[in-house]
Amino acid sequence: MPAAEPAGGTQQGSGSPDVAALIPLVRRIVTARVPDQATADDLVQETLARVLAASGRLESGTLEPYAIVTARNVVTSLWRDQDRQRRHQHRVVDLRPPEAPDEDVLVQEDRAAIAQALSRLSDREREILLAHEVAGRDTRSLAAELGSTAGAVAAQLNRSRARLRVEYLLAAERIEPPTEQCRPVLLAISGGDRRRQRDVDAARHLLECEACGRLSEPLMGRGRTRDDEVRVPVRKDADVVAARHVARELATRLDFSPTDLTLIATAVSELARNIVRFADVGEIVVELLEAPRRGIKVVARDAGPGIDDLDRALLDGYSTYRGLGLGLPGARRLMDEFGIASESGRGTTVTMIKWRDEP
Amino acid sequence: MTAGPRLFSILRQGPYLIASIHTALDDSQLVRFQEDLIDQIGRYRARGVVIDVAALDVLDSFASRMLRDIGEMARLRGAATVVVGIQPDVAFTMVRLGMDTGSVATALDLEEGLSSLERLMNASPGRRT
Amino acid sequence: MTERASAGFPAQISDEEELLPQLVAHLREHRTRLRQEWATRIQGAHLLQAMTPQEMAAETTSVYDNYVEVLETGSVEALQRYARNLSERIIPRGVETQEVVGIVLLLRDVLARSLFEKYQRDFPLLNRVLDAYEPAANRIANTVAVSFVDERERVIRQQQDSIRELSTPVLPVRERLLILPIIGVLDAERARQLTEQLLSGIRTHRAKVVVVDITGVPDVDEAVANHLVQTVDASRLMGASVIITGLSPEIAQTLVTIGVDLSKMDTIGDLQGGLEEAERHLGYAVTRTEGPGGP
Numbered sequence: 001m002p003a004a005e006p007a008g009g010t011q012q013g014s015g016s017p018d019v020a021a022l023i024p025l026v027r028r029i030v031t032a033r034v035p036d037q038a039t040a041d042d043l044v045q046e047t048l049a050r051v052l053a054a055s056g057r058l059e060s061g062t063l064e065p066y067a068i069v070t071a072r073n074v075v076t077s078l079w080r081d082q083d084r085q086r087r088h089q090h091r092v093v094d095l096r097p098p099e100a101p102d103e104d105v106l107v108q109e110d111r112a113a114i115a116q117a118l119s120r121l122s123d124r125e126r127e128i129l130l131a132h133e134v135a136g137r138d139t140r141s142l143a144a145e146l147g148s149t150a151g152a153v154a155a156q157l158n159r160s161r162a163r164l165r166v167e168y169l170l171a172a173e174r175i176e177p178p179t180e181q182c183r184p185v186l187l188a189i190s191g192g193d194r195r196r197q198r199d200v201d202a203a204r205h206l207l208e209c210e211a212c213g214r215l216s217e218p219l220m221g222r223g224r225t226r227d228d229e230v231r232v233p234v235r236k237d238a239d240v241v242a243a244r245h246v247a248r249e250l251a252t253r254l255d256f257s258p259t260d261l262t263l264i265a266t267a268v269s270e271l272a273r274n275i276v277r278f279a280d281v282g283e284i285v286v287e288l289l290e291a292p293r294r295g296i297k298v299v300a301r302d303a304g305p306g307i308d309d310l311d312r313a314l315l316d317g318y319s320t321y322r323g324l325g326l327g328l329p330g331a332r333r334l335m336d337e338f339g340i341a342s343e344s345g346r347g348t349t350v351t352m353i354k355w356r357d358e359p
Numbered sequence: 360m361t362a363g364p365r366l367f368s369i370l371r372q373g374p375y376l377i378a379s380i381h382t383a384l385d386d387s388q389l390v391r392f393q394e395d396l397i398d399q400i401g402r403y404r405a406r407g408v409v410i411d412v413a414a415l416d417v418l419d420s421f422a423s424r425m426l427r428d429i430g431e432m433a434r435l436r437g438a439a440t441v442v443v444g445i446q447p448d449v450a451f452t453m454v455r456l457g458m459d460t461g462s463v464a465t466a467l468d469l470e471e472g473l474s475s476l477e478r479l480m481n482a483s484p485g486r487r488t
Numbered sequence: 489m490t491e492r493a494s495a496g497f498p499a500q501i502s503d504e505e506e507l508l509p510q511l512v513a514h515l516r517e518h519r520t521r522l523r524q525e526w527a528t529r530i531q532g533a534h535l536l537q538a539m540t541p542q543e544m545a546a547e548t549t550s551v552y553d554n555y556v557e558v559l560e561t562g563s564v565e566a567l568q569r570y571a572r573n574l575s576e577r578i579i580p581r582g583v584e585t586q587e588v589v590g591i592v593l594l595l596r597d598v599l600a601r602s603l604f605e606k607y608q609r610d611f612p613l614l615n616r617v618l619d620a621y622e623p624a625a626n627r628i629a630n631t632v633a634v635s636f637v638d639e640r641e642r643v644i645r646q647q648q649d650s651i652r653e654l655s656t657p658v659l660p661v662r663e664r665l666l667i668l669p670i671i672g673v674l675d676a677e678r679a680r681q682l683t684e685q686l687l688s689g690i691r692t693h694r695a696k697v698v699v700v701d702i703t704g705v706p707d708v709d710e711a712v713a714n715h716l717v718q719t720v721d722a723s724r725l726m727g728a729s730v731i732i733t734g735l736s737p738e739i740a741q742t743l744v745t746i747g748v749d750l751s752k753m754d755t756i757g758d759l760q761g762g763l764e765e766a767e768r769h770l771g772y773a774v775t776r777t778e779g780p781g782g783p
């Protein structure tokens with residue numbers, strides 16, 4: 001209470017200065033349990049967001065124990081997911097430099113960012129979120145009160161959390177989204193809602209919008225991680241090797257024959273090279289399919305100049321670079337399904353599938 | 360020139376060079392391999408080259424093309440080229456892809472590669488530099 | 489819902505909860521007699537004749553106990569495991585699906601009849617007992633049948649695989665020389681298998697020449713013909729040359745249709761000629777009548 005009184009975030013009012021004093025404590029608890037710096041930072045933020053939200057209701061004496069319990073809870077829920085997260089560790093990117101040059105300033109910025117993020121939620125959203133996360137109300141009792149169902153409340157909570165993450169990142173990074181599309185895209189990614197991501201054409205937007213491309217990385221690491229999908233950014237030669245390696249690894253899980261594994265890896269290699277040669281920036285997404293039958297899907301997407309004459313590009317021997325012009329038609333021959341969409345000036349998306357099961 | 364773990368090695372064995380690729384190479388590394396090899400063929404006036412690709416799990420259109428190019432360039436410098444160690448899955452995939460090694464000979468492994476170089480030398484004794 | 493009367497008002501409690509334990513106790517008590525009766529019915533119906541009486545006694549006891557256990561615990565897992573294990577043992581002896589389903593249904597009926605005898609004087613109670621018993625019994629019959637069919641399918645798949653392997657034998661006739669005689673219809677799946685076996689055979693036997701004899705293959709479609717040609721090309725990339733023998737005019741026609749340049753393929757009329765050609769490749773002297781003639 002004594003020190004930080006006059007700092008930022010005064011409009012929020014309710015005792016936020018105490019929360020700032022807790023940061024070293026929370027950080028100590030979290031970093032003692034989580035070795036990874038980026039993840040630890042994330043968890044500290046999450047803890048603080050919860051404590052901050054609760055601080056209005058708690059007496060100042062209970063704030064510290066509350067923070068300790070919350071920090072532990074947050075870490076525990078991370079551990080529960082850790083097995084799956086481990087495979088995706090490479091996606092969790094630390095947006096901040098690894099060591100804070102001036103912790104005080106950072107603390108204030110974080111606090112302001114959290115406050116701003118919370119203020120971006122609608123009143124109703126904020127109310128439900130706080131009732132659940134802070135006061136510990138379960139979804140069923142909330143649903144009863146709101147005349148809704150527990151499922152609907154849970155879905156609402158998920159959306160609110162997703163929005164909070166997006167708004168926090170925007171505030172912390174001091175980014176004003178450059179386009180109308182940015183917020184919906186980030187929201188869809190934060191919520192891990194794949195259908196929504198398709199609807200807003202999120203993947204393409206991320207390639208086109210530099211700001212969102214950067215912001216999406218921590219959001220993807222945070223969202224519900226899927227261990228049957230891996231995405232590899234493709235910019236340089238070495239990424240081609242990485243992409244085919246990832247595809248082979250993932251395909252191995254479906255017990256493809258050694259020959260099929262090599263066919264898949266080679267097809268990925270061809271597409272990844274096309275991205276490096278023609279588009280500078282793109283990505284390869286490899287995904288295992290379960291239903292209606294098992295298989296592996298590879299999507300190669302770039303924000304390059306696009307292909308003017310698709311028919312010609314699919315002909316053997318058509319080539320604008322050193323190779324035999326076998327990139328596209330070759331990859332097509334190696335896989336079972338092959339589709340391509342290209343728009344001049346906006347880029348190219350190739351989708352291909354290798355089935356594991358007979359039709 | 361090669362920093363860190365060696366990606367490939369080129370050794371002299373009598374009038375021949377034995378070039379082994381040790382790990383998956385990306386395109387720029389492949390180009391460097393090609394340049395190094397061609398350079399050494401000229402420098403040592405090698406009469407034959409064996410390229411061992413057994414460590415490669417993928418030979419895509421670029422890599423296949425590079426092997427053909429090496430063969431062509433080596434031929435212009437008076438050396439015959441044999442590619443050895445193409446794995447079964449890789450061989451089948453290359454064919455599916457529509458690639459081959461062109462005029463470059465292939466053999467099962469290093470030993471076979473060297474003996475087929477010997478045969479090639481005996482068959483065309485006129486070529487000397 | 490609250491008062492759990494000790495004996496007087498069983499109707500308050502759900503029938504299953506109340507009646508199944510009773511039922512289980514009854515089946516345990518009369519295990520020997522009921523199991524015997526069941527075995528007799530099985531013999532009468534001429535089921536499981538592939539089994540000796542001793543085996544029959546052992547298996548029926550196990551099935552009986554598992555059956556009662558499912559009624560008691562409501563969990564079919566143990567039964568599932570047992571059924572799969574049993575299937576694994578009896579499928580090779582030619583036991584059919586209807587036999588397995590038959591014996592389980594017989595057991596269901598034997599037990600139902602004994603319940604009928606026990607409760608026949610209290611008809612409403614009998615009805616409730618049967619209401620509790622029947623769904624559980626049907627679930628058991630279902631579980632056993634499904635386990636059996638699953639296992640059977642697995643066995644069939646396995647057999648298909650091994651037949652396929654047998655049907656494309658890779659024979660090392662002498663050092664560096666393989667023969668691959670293919671007999672019968674060559675479908676896509678078999679062609680795929682052939683490729684993998686041939687290519688890995690080249691490596692393990694360090695083969696330089698492979699003779700693929702397709703005298704016994706009636707005809708192939710274009711996809712398979714393509715696959716065949718690709719296999720020949722892939723062998724070449726591994727440093728082995730392929731000689732095809734016994735090419736029928738039909739297959740030759742198909743190859744030409746898909747654009748294969750037959751002059752680039754090494755084809756010889758019959759296996760004997762193919763082997764001689766192969767030996768020439770390898771640098772062996774082929775002795776016929778004209779005496780030794782080195783390479």
